[in-house]
Amino acid sequence: MTLLALQRRMAAALVRPLVAGDHVDPEAPVDYIKPNDRLTSLERLEIYSRSYWYRLLDSLYEDFPGLRAVLGPRAFERLAKAYLTDRPSASWTLRNLGSRLEEWLRRNPAFAGDRLDLALDMIRLEWAHIEAFDEAEEKVLGPEDLLELGPGLRIALQPYIRLIELRYPVDDLRVKVNAASEEHGTASNAVIKRKAGGLVRRIHRMPAEHIFLAVHRLDFMVYYRRLDAEEFRLLAALGNGLPVGKAMEASLEDSPHPVEELRRRVETWFAAWAEMGWLCRRS
Amino acid sequence: MAHALARAPRIFKQVPANRFNGFTEYGIGVGLRIPHYRHILEKKPVVSWFEIISENYMVDGGRPLAILDQILEQYRVVQHGVSMYFGSAEPLNRDHLRRLKALVKRTKTPWLTDHLCWGSVDGTYSHDLLPMPYTFEAAKVTARKVREARSYLEVPIAVENVSSYAEFHESEMTEWEFLNEVVDRADCGILLDVNNIYVSSRNHSFDPYDYLNSVPPERVAQIHIAGHSKFQKYILDTHDHPVIDPVWKLYDHAIRRVGPTATLLEWDDRIPSFNEVHAEAHKAEKYIAASEMVAP
Numbered sequence: 001m002t003l004l005a006l007q008r009r010m011a012a013a014l015v016r017p018l019v020a021g022d023h024v025d026p027e028a029p030v031d032y033i034k035p036n037d038r039l040t041s042l043e044r045l046e047i048y049s050r051s052y053w054y055r056l057l058d059s060l061y062e063d064f065p066g067l068r069a070v071l072g073p074r075a076f077e078r079l080a081k082a083y084l085t086d087r088p089s090a091s092w093t094l095r096n097l098g099s100r101l102e103e104w105l106r107r108n109p110a111f112a113g114d115r116l117d118l119a120l121d122m123i124r125l126e127w128a129h130i131e132a133f134d135e136a137e138e139k140v141l142g143p144e145d146l147l148e149l150g151p152g153l154r155i156a157l158q159p160y161i162r163l164i165e166l167r168y169p170v171d172d173l174r175v176k177v178n179a180a181s182e183e184h185g186t187a188s189n190a191v192i193k194r195k196a197g198g199l200v201r202r203i204h205r206m207p208a209e210h211i212f213l214a215v216h217r218l219d220f221m222v223y224y225r226r227l228d229a230e231e232f233r234l235l236a237a238l239g240n241g242l243p244v245g246k247a248m249e250a251s252l253e254d255s256p257h258p259v260e261e262l263r264r265r266v267e268t269w270f271a272a273w274a275e276m277g278w279l280c281r282r283s
Numbered sequence: 284m285a286h287a288l289a290r291a292p293r294i295f296k297q298v299p300a301n302r303f304n305g306f307t308e309y310g311i312g313v314g315l316r317i318p319h320y321r322h323i324l325e326k327k328p329v330v331s332w333f334e335i336i337s338e339n340y341m342v343d344g345g346r347p348l349a350i351l352d353q354i355l356e357q358y359r360v361v362q363h364g365v366s367m368y369f370g371s372a373e374p375l376n377r378d379h380l381r382r383l384k385a386l387v388k389r390t391k392t393p394w395l396t397d398h399l400c401w402g403s404v405d406g407t408y409s410h411d412l413l414p415m416p417y418t419f420e421a422a423k424v425t426a427r428k429v430r431e432a433r434s435y436l437e438v439p440i441a442v443e444n445v446s447s448y449a450e451f452h453e454s455e456m457t458e459w460e461f462l463n464e465v466v467d468r469a470d471c472g473i474l475l476d477v478n479n480i481y482v483s484s485r486n487h488s489f490d491p492y493d494y495l496n497s498v499p500p501e502r503v504a505q506i507h508i509a510g511h512s513k514f515q516k517y518i519l520d521t522h523d524h525p526v527i528d529p530v531w532k533l534y535d536h537a538i539r540r541v542g543p544t545a546t547l548l549e550w551d552d553r554i555p556s557f558n559e560v561h562a563e564a565h566k567a568e569k570y571i572a573a574s575e576m577v578a579p
Contacts, residue, residue, distance in 0.1 A: 001453055002372075002420065003372045003416065003418065003420050003421045003424055004372035004373075004404070006416055006451065006453060007371065007372050007401055007404040007413075008404055008405065010413065011404045011405075011407065011409060014409065015407075015409070031452075032451055032452055032453065033449050033450070033451060033452075034449070034450040034451065034452055036450070036486075036487065036488065037488070038516040038517065039516055039517065041449075043516075044448055044449040044450075045449065047448040047449070047517065047519070048411060048413065048448065048449065051411055052409055052410075052411055055410055055411070056410065088407045088408075089407065089408040089409075089410060090406055090407060090408065091408060092338070092366040092376050092378070092379045092403070092408055093338055093341070093366065094410055095342070133345050133346070134342035134343065134344060134345035134346070134347060134348075135342075135343050135344055135345065136343035136344040137344045137345075159343070159344075160344060160345070217345065220345055220346035220349055
């Protein structure tokens with residue numbers, strides 16, 4: 001057997017979903033693995049197969065705690081196993097493991113039950129969180145960059161900023177999930193159960209709410225900032241490379257606000273973006 | 284008893300630095316781990332060097348790189364990778380290599396290590412260190428990829444022997460013969476993990492001293508020591524315990540053969556305080572001192 005053939009056989013065997021008791025599928029091909037005096041070939045494969053599944057499931061648990069809260073632990077585990085079976089890791093880094101989860105869930109909506117929209121929103125938020133954490137930061141736009149200040153000026157958003165439009169206020173929920181998780185180490189089991197129950201009830205009752213969110217980074221921490229719809233559209237237009245003048249035209253032309261009010265708002269937005277270092281020069 | 288002679292102290296001058304570790308004499312290092320960031324940056328402990336997991340810093344920005352830059356201001360860093368997969372039949376991942384090269388430039392690592400294993404096939408990644416079949420074909424493929432990586436990264440490379448839990452019918456040689464075949468063909472260094480040798484020797488019933496005695500001392504760029512977990516039928520390389528005495532004995536043997544080589548303690552799970560990890564790593568000092576016997 002060639003090296004490639006052996007590696008294909010072993011990889012296909014170890015990524016098979018574990019069966020009851022977290023055992024490797026007894027039908028997995030193992031004829032290429034030697035048994036020894038203590039372990040059968042299948043048992044030796046099982047060491048690797050368990051390690052594979054535990055490592056990847058742990059990674060998804062860590063990256064998508066909000067989705068786990070939305071679906072509940074059992075449904076989340078079913079979804080995670082199905083996702084990893086359909087979309088095994090295609091990246092050298094586990095950081096990218098959840099990059100195709102939104103696309104996959106849209107094709108497999110049954111895994112979210114009656115909470116599909118909420119689940120999709122949470123996935124988008126949590127993936128944006130991952131990207132905001134370690135994407136690049138460009139030099140913040142300074143006075144020297146504004147020498148050519150005018151409607152033709154093109155500016156860019158920091159690469160770590162993600163703008164997402166959501167149907168549910170999943171930002172609040174994610175913050176609560178984080179807080180609950182941080183308390184887990186200190187609170188008693190009874191307190192944890194009571195709080196978890198409260199969270200589940202809150203998710204069940206969560207009303208839809210159209211929100212516009214910037215997921216961004218400040219001092220190496222990820223934050224969620226709600227935006228006005230017009231502010232969101234202007235940022236998106238700037239992020240898409242439109243010159244400042246055209247971006248303002250495109251995003252504010254339907255604004256119901258009077259011009260003076262609009263000018264005041266735009267000034268406030270630019271001041272806040274500058275303070276947070278969101279704007280950089282388009283390279 | 285076969286290894287009794289090999290255990291005798293060497294009486295000639297040791298050569299601690301070699302071309303596979305950039306001719307450095309780094310001594311004892313500690314793995315840089317997230318739970319220790321604050322302690323290291325605030326207390327600034329005296330550490331000869333830190334080993335980083337390259338992949339944790341192969342990102343475009345954010346906290347990981349900011350912390351790394353602060354560490355680099357005060358400490359020497361050596362890169363240790365987990366995703367190069369020299370033993371995978373498929374070509375090296377160009378995106379991985381490009382990011383790795385950027386990190387090499389940032390850290391100025393004098394040498395770079397990754398594992399003698401495979402972990403990906405047809406573009407799908409296991410994120411594990413899977414065992415090699417010890418065949419001549421595999422040795423050729425692996426050595427070619429080590430050479431390609433070194434040529435692109437422009438830094439000496441050393442390959443680490445992994446712990447393993449499975450053996451293949453296809454194998455044509457022992458693990459140590461395979462290691463020698465690869466490093467000879469690639470003309471690369473060895474990151475000798477004595478804990479991995481111990482773990483594999485128990486899992487596959489071989490004498491770890493046979494393994495150690497076959498390792499070419501002049502190629503050993505670095506040594507790893509670590510703890511592991513014992514199960515009923517096998518031992519798992521978990522890096523979550525102190526180093527056990529039999530592994531220290533293997534280390535003693537290795538360091539006498541190889542000379543006082545850059546040594547790192549790996550502790551990756553259930554990580555205790557920095558001081559505890561640091562103290563455990565420095566237990567290696569007495570073995571290094573004993574190995575530094577120089578002929579009159």
